[in-house]
Amino acid sequence: MSSMTMQKSFAASKTFTPAPPVHAKAAVVRSRRSQRAVRVNAGFIGSPENVIMVVSTTAFLVAGRFGLAPTVRQQASSGLRLVDNGTKGLSTGDPSGFTAVDVLGHGVMGHVIGTATILSLRALGKI
Numbered sequence: 001m002s003s004m005t006m007q008k009s010f011a012a013s014k015t016f017t018p019a020p021p022v023h024a025k026a027a028v029v030r031s032r033r034s035q036r037a038v039r040v041n042a043g044f045i046g047s048p049e050n051v052i053m054v055v056s057t058t059a060f061l062v063a064g065r066f067g068l069a070p071t072v073r074q075q076a077s078s079g080l081r082l083v084d085n086g087t088k089g090l091s092t093g094d095p096s097g098f099t100a101v102d103v104l105g106h107g108v109m110g111h112v113i114g115t116a117t118i119l120s121l122r123a124l125g126k127i
Helices: 003-012 048-065 100-124
Strands: 072-076 083-086
Touching: 048 100
Parallel strands: none
Antiparallel strands: 072 083
16 A cells, blocks of 8 residues: 555545543552552651751761761771871862762762651651
8 A cells, every 4th residue: 555545545534533642640659558648748948857858968968077977088997987098189178178079978878868767757657
């Protein structure tokens, strides 16, 4: 069948109706225990979820900045003691040598601990 014949027969057919557009439906995560939707109420500053994330991220950033946690400049030895390895080509404006890599690394760890705290408190029904 040639393409011209196909176009004519397709145009001549009046029974063709296109399918209605399929809209993406929002996925709702359901808890296995209680069949209710899991929802985080973090709509405003000061919510329990917001406070947990701010405190956990701030704690990790402060620990790294003031030398209580390993950084690019102070790495941990096998005895978990912080050893200053010098600058090794790193130039930062921070007096303690806190770099962007340190900010990202400690921020990620703060978010991981904050997320774990929120999810565990959510599972216990405390939030």
